[in-house]
Amino acid sequence: MTNKFERLQKVIAKSGVTSRRKAEQLITDGKVKVNGSITTELGTKVSTADEIEVNGVPLQQEALVYYMLYKPRGVISSVKDDKNRKVVTDFFPGIQERIFPIGRLDYDSSGIILLTNDGEFANHLMHPRYGIEKVYVAKVKGIPSKPELNKLRKGIKVDRDILKAVGYKFLSTDKDTNTAIIEITLQEGKNRHIRRMMEQLGYPVTKLKRERYGVLTLKGLKPGESRPLTPHEVKMMRQQASKIVE
Known part of the structure; x- marks a missing residue:
C-alpha cells in the first residue's frame, strides 16, 4: 500500500461503505473523523496512513482487488x-x-x-x-418469432417494471425439441430480468449464462x-x- 493522497469522500466510497455522494453528505454532516478530529471539508485529502472513522466505525483501508x-x-x-x-x-x-x-x-x-x-x-x-453491456445466452422453451423478440427492445411491462434488452440474436433453434438458444444483451439488470421478460412472452428460460460483461x-x-x-x-x-x- 502506498501513501498516495486521495479525496476523503473517494476513499470512503472505495471502501464500500456508501456511494461517493452519500459520503460527501456524511462529511458535511460531521459524521466523519480523520485522525480523531471531525472533518467537514470536502476537499480534505487522506492517505492509507490516516485513521478514518465513519459514524464512529473505523474505516478499513485495504489494497483494492x-x-x-x-x-x-x-x-x-x-x-x-x-x-x-x-x-x-x-x-x-x-x-x-x-x-x-x-x-x-x-x-x-x-x-x-x-x-x-x-x-x-x-x-x-x-x-x-453508464451503459455497461452484459451479454447472456438463454435456452428457452418454444421458438419465438422475430416480431415477438423485437418487443424486448421496446420494453415489456412485468409487474411494476419495464424490462428491456438492447439487442438479441438467434444462435440456434431445434424444432424436434421445440427449443431455441438466444443471445440477449442488457445494459441494466433488474431482478430475474431475462427470465421475467421471456416468461411474459410465453417462452420460459430453462438455462441462462452470462458470457460477457463489458x-x-x-x-x-x-x-x-x-x-x-x-x-x-x-x-x-x-x-x-x-x-x-x-
Missing part, C-alpha cells in the same frame, strides 16, 4: 446465505480482503460475476446510466474457476463506466 468468477448454477450471489447454501465468496478461501459481488446472477444462472472490495468501482458498474469474457475459465482482473482490464472497465460523467 478485482476478480472474475465463472459462477456455477446453484450458487448464491452473496457473501453469506441464511440457508447455508454455497455463495460466490466460498470460491475465494485464501483471499484476505473483504470482497463482495458486483450485482447478482440468479441462483439457477451461471457465468461471469465480478467481485471486489472497491465500492466506487462496483457502484459505477452496476448503475444502468470487455470481459469467460475465455479460459471453467465453472467454479476464477482469476484476478489484469490492471488493463480494470482500466478498460473504468473507462466504460465513465462514458457518462456524474
